Structures are given as structure tokens and as C-alpha cells.
Amino acid sequence: MDLQLKGKTALVFGAAGGLGSAIAKTLASEGTSVIVADIDAEGADAISKSIRSAGGQGMPMHCDLSDLTSISSMIAQIGAAFGPVDILVNNTGGPPPTPVSGQSSDEWLKYFNMMVRSVIAVTDALLPSMRERKWGRIITSTSSGVVAPIPNLGMSNSLRLALVGWSKTLAREVGRDGITTNIVLPGRIGTGRINFLDEQKAKRENRPVQDVIQESINTIPVGRYGDPQEYGDTVAFLASPRASYITGSVIRVDGGLISSI
Numbered sequence: 719m720d721l722q723l724k725g726k727t728a729l730v731f732g733a734a735g736g737l738g739s740a741i742a743k744t745l746a747s748e749g750t751s752v753i754v755a756d757i758d759a760e761g762a763d764a765i766s767k768s769i770r771s772a773g774g775q776g777m778p779m780h781c782d783l784s785d786l787t788s789i790s791s792m793i794a795q796i797g798a799a800f801g802p803v804d805i806l807v808n809n810t811g812g813p814p815p816t817p818v819s820g821q822s823s824d825e826w827l828k829y830f831n832m833m834v835r836s837v838i839a840v841t842d843a844l845l846p847s848m849r850e851r852k853w854g855r856i857i858t859s860t861s862s863g864v865v866a867p868i869p870n871l872g873m874s875n876s877l878r879l880a881l882v883g884w885s886k887t888l889a890r891e892v893g894r895d896g897i898t899t900n901i902v903l904p905g906r907i908g909t910g911r912i913n914f915l916d917e918q919k920a921k922r923e924n925r926p927v928q929d930v931i932q933e934s935i936n937t938i939p940v941g942r943y944g945d946p947q948e949y950g951d952t953v954a955f956l957a958s959p960r961a962s963y964i965t966g967s968v969i970r971v972d973g974g975l976i977s978s979i
Contacts, residue, residue, distance in 0.1 A: 721958035724749030728805035728957065729796060729844075731783065734761025736909025737859060738809045740950035745807075746774030748954055751800050755779040755792075757811075783810060783836035784828070793843050802847040805957045808837040808858040808881075812911065815918050818872025826873070833877045838884060845892065854897035855957045858885050862905050865968070865976050870919075882968060889966030898965035900956050905972025906934055907944040939974030 728745045732738035734756035746752045746769040754769070754776050756762040762778035769776030777799055781792055796803060813829045841856055848854030862868065863875040864882050882901050889899045906912055916934065920927040935942060952971050955961055970976055 719960070721748045721954060721960060723805075723954070723958055726804040726957075727751045727753070727796075727800045727802065728807060729753045729755060729803045729840075730807040730809065731755045731781070731840075732809035732811060732859075733807075734758045734765055735809075735811070736911065736946050737904060737907060737949050738807075739765045740946035741807055741809065741859075741953045742776065742950075743769060743772070743774075744947070744950035744954045745805070745957060746776055747772065748958075749774075750805065750957075751775040751777075753777050753779050753796055753800065753803075755781045757782050783840075784832045786831070786836060786839055789836075789839055789843055793840075802851065803844050804848070804851075804853060805855040806841060806844055806857070807953060807957075808841065808856070810837065810859075812861070812871075813873040813877070815870045815915060816872055817870060818876060821873060829873055829877055834880050834884075837881060841888070845897070848897050849892065849895045852896040854892070854895070856885070856888070856897065856899040857953055857956050858899075858901050859953075860901055860903045862903050862970070862972055862976055864901075864903060865970070866978060870922075871915075886966050893965055896962075898956070898962065900965060901968045902949070902953055902956065903968060903970055903972070904949055905944060905970065905975035906938060907946055907949055907971070909946055912943065937975060938972075942973070944971060944973055 728750045730742045733742040733754040742752045754762045754766045759780040766776035766778040810833045860878040864879045867875040885901050916930050920930045949971050
């Protein structure tokens with residue numbers, strides 16, 4: 719299937735990580751020019767080189783989403799190199815595993831700025847151009863915790879859920895401008911983040927990490943962790959003109975993990 723993405727420009731945050739790199743590479747393979755944005759400058763450079771080696775267009779960009787003052791200059795730099803952004807993929811890192819109670823106000827504010835406020839600020843900066851051109855895609859990656867809160871990921875469950883309400887509201891505001899805005903949430907996808915969480919749980923419970931992994935797999939109907947490529951493929955479809963009637967939605971890529979309807 720031709721996703722009709724040739725000539726589009728995408729800005730992908732967290733693009734040096736497992737999910738972000740899969741998204742960036744998949745969009746690039748469809749002919750999209752991709753800005754590979756991440757706080758990990760070396761990682762962003764490596765993913766960009768990988769994209770270019772495969773014949774695609776990728777430009778690394780070092781960015782710290784907690785620094786809101788850098789957004790304007792970042793957008794200007796992107797515009798000078800590639801022109802206006804057509805596809806925005808909001809993909810941020812998460813806070814450390816913690817209970818929801820007992821966290822300091824400073825910690826809440828730190829991760830709110832990084833995970834919520836920054837996403838809204840970048841989106842607001844790009845929306846005028848999308849509206850003017852009557853086309854745009856805003857895709858925000860969250861977590862299965864926004865549907866079924868995950869124990870000991872209290873801050874993540876809470877802050878990512880704020881983005882669901884924001885995205886749904888925004889969809890109604892920009893739909894007639896040819897812009898779609900959707901949430902994509904991963905279940906247990908085989909990334910470094912999931913490995914870290916499994917290791918932390920094993921340590922807390924004084925159990926072998928393989929037992930923790932197998933226990934988790936037993937709760938997934940398809941019987942395995944997801945491949946980041948499967949996640950990247952989903953995002954690429956939502957970014958395409960072929961998904962123009964999908965907006966205001968929460969798309970699960972979880973192998974059936976979430977038991978609720």
C-alpha cells in the first residue's frame with residue numbers, strides 16, 4: 719500500500735529510542751523527510767545516519783523538551799532546512815516508576831513540563847502553518863496506563879492521561895482545517911524502556927527478571943511482546959492521507975493486553 723507520504727516532512731520526538739526510532743525509520747522509508755529529535759544527540763545522529771544509509775532523508779536535532787525557551791528557534795531551524803512540518807509525532811520519555819502518592823511538587827512540575835506542557839507548546843507552534851495549508855497530522859504516543867493504570871507508574875498514568883483529554887479536544891477544534899490528532903498507546907513493546915521496567919519490578923520483588931517477563935507475556939493474548947516496527951507501522955498509517963477520517967481516537971497497539979472494551 720502506498721501511504722502517499724512522499725514529500726511530507728515529519729518531526730519525531732524521542733526518535734533515538736525504541737518506539738521513536740521505529741517511527742522515524744518507517745516514515746522515512748515511505749518518502750517522508752524526518753527530523754530526528756532527541757535529548758540524546760549521539761542517538762539522534764545515529765538514527766539519522768541509518769535513515770540516510772537506507773536512502774531516506776533524516777536530519778538529527780538535539781532538543782530538550784523541558785526547555786520551552788528553545789521551541790521557537792527549533793521550529794525556525796526546521797523550517798530553514800525542510801520547510802513547514804506536516805506530521806508531528808509527540809513521543810516523550812516517562813518518569814521513573816513510583817507510587818502516585820508522596821511525590822514532591824517539584825517532581826510533578828518537572829515531568830509535567832517535559833511530558834505535557836512541552837507537547838502542547840510545540841503543537842501550538844506548528845498549528846498555524848498546518849491550518850494555513852489545510853493539512854496536518856498530530857500523533858501523540860502515550861501508554862496503556864491511560865486506559866488501565868499501571869501499578870507503580872503513578873506519575874506516568876496521571877500525566878499521560880492529561881494528553882488524552884487535550885488531544886480529543888484539539889481534534890474537534892482543527893478537524894475542519896484538514897488536521898487530524900490522535901493518541902497511540904503501546905502495550906508491552908520490546909524496547910529499552912520496557913526492559914528497564916521489567917528489571918525494576920524484578921528487583922523490587924526479588925525475583926528473576928525472566929520470571930517477570932514471562933508473567934507479563936502470559937497476560938498478552940498474542941503471547942509475546944510487540945515489535946517496535948509494528949508500532950511504527952501504525953503511526954505511519956495514521957500520518958498518511960489514507961487515515962484522513964481517523965481523528966480524536968485512541969489507538970491501542972497492545973496485542974490485546976488491555977482487557978477493557
